[in-house]
Amino acid sequence: MADENKDQASDHGGVAKPKTLHIYDGDLQEEDNQLPNWWLWLFYGTITFGVIYWLVYHDMKVADQPDEAYRKEVAAIQAAEAKKLGNAAVTNDSLLAMSKDATTVAAGKEAFLANCVACHKPDASGLVGPNLTDAYWIHGGTPEKIYRTVHDGWVDKGMAAWAPQLGEEKVRQLVAYVLTLKNTNVAGGKAPQGDKE
Ligand code: HEC
Incomplete structure (x- = not known):
């Protein structure tokens, strides 16, 4: 079809209609819709979170990863317990x-x-x-x-x-x-x- 990639916005009496990118099999259309802002912020947010998470936990290792934090917590409890037993003697x-x-x-x-x-x-x-x-x-x-x-x-x-x-x-x-x-x-x-x- 010759007019496959044609902008059809003008065909609807001036009402803004999304750009049609492709038309398949006559009436199957792919449109270029703007993503809602909330979706975009969520998307960029997850990327930012991922980068910060990677920097903090894996690259700079500022904070302990959960398994390491858990291991330290258990060690602290065991030390306190040993101290208590020591005092018990x-x-x-x-x-x-x-x-x-x-x-x-x-x-x-x-x-x-x-x-x-x-x-x-x-x-x-x-x-x-x-x-x-x-x-x-x-x-x-x-x-x-x-x-x-x-x-x-x-x-x-x-x-x-x-x-x-x-x-x-x-x-x-x-x-x-x-x-x-x-x-x-x-x-x-x-x-x-x-x-x-
Ligand atoms: C109801 C009375 C009573 C109370 C209250 C009491 N005692 Fe005694 N205590 C005795 C008696 C009677 C003996 C001796 C036991 C025996 O002849 O075998 C004794 C023995 C002892 C002995 C051993 C003495 C020895 O010659 O071997 C100690 C130490 C002692 N008491 C400390 C305490 C402490 C500390 C308290 C308070 C927390 C206390 N008693 C409360 C009655 C009492």
Whole structure:
């Protein structure tokens, strides 16, 4: 057909009609329509996003890619967990160190006055419970043994397990405080019980 690529806009009484690019089989027409602006912006937007994404994640590597970010996050959690477990290890040394820390000892004293005085007296010189200021211990006076006593109690002997009620941290603070009482020999205290250490 001779007029295949002819501009047909004029055939419609001056009303702007898109340019017809091709006509196939007589009436099958291909028109050159303007793409809507929203579509174009979306299109250019995806290209811009792609370029920036490539620069940030692959070329300059400013930010971690998701798998790498995930790996780092997991590593951080594992490190925190390990630290917690490390802190959980109770040794004579760790408890002794706590007993030299004023803040810890003060917290322990507060917990002692709130929970222990009914049986051990506010000055810890003993009442129902033994004197904690002398050199004699029924269950042992080393930091770990005192920890075991306060943590798990000697329930059938009238000394409760305090860990379930007060929690791990308070128990350690209490042990730190009790360690500062050792051998202070408060006057008028309860008669010694247990073995001298
Ligand atoms: C209801 C009374 C009671 C309370 C409250 C109590 N205790 Fe005791 N405690 C005892 C008795 C009784 C014993 C001795 C157990 C035995 O004879 O085996 C004891 C023993 C101990 C011992 C071991 C002493 C030794 O000679 O081996 C320590 C340490 C101790 N208590 C610390 C504490 C702390 C810290 C608290 C507060 C959190 C506390 N107690 C609260 C009754 C009490």
